[in-house]
Amino acid sequence: MRVAVQELHDSLQSLLDALKQEESEDCEAKSGGIMPLMEVIPAATFASLPIEIASRVDIAVGTVKELAEMCEFKVGGRSGSETSAADGGIAVEMETVKVLERV
Structure with a gap:
């Protein structure tokens, strides 16, 4: 799961870099080349959900492992x-x- 989150993070970073390049090229061609905030919010919300879910799952896994150690469960x-x-x-x-x- 961490690998998937890292890949998502890398993809978002490359998208951000591409948007910045495109924006700088557009700004040179015309003024006011800023992306409207209403277009960015859904994408940012969607991208943040898997990251939040992965962090919550990691916390739950750690808690379950701690509980298993406290109960002295045997592994396998x-x-x-x-x-x-x-x-x-x-x-x-x-x-x-x-x-x-x-x-």
Whole structure:
């Protein structure tokens, strides 16, 4: 996601540079070559949304990682009581049946 935001930022920067060049050329040809503000606002709003979303997602990911560390979740893998799907998962199913019988 950061790569996409960086690409968007680079594209916007190159667009800004192109607009500045075009504006300077237009200003030489005629006076008042400034782009109307009402044309810029929608583009700027649209461009800022993905950047804001990416920053919020990064914050959420960091918070989830912190919560996982606090709860001492294991990353990937399985605990010792579970078996893999290749073993048929019978041990896990039997444990579930035993727990239900106790209740």
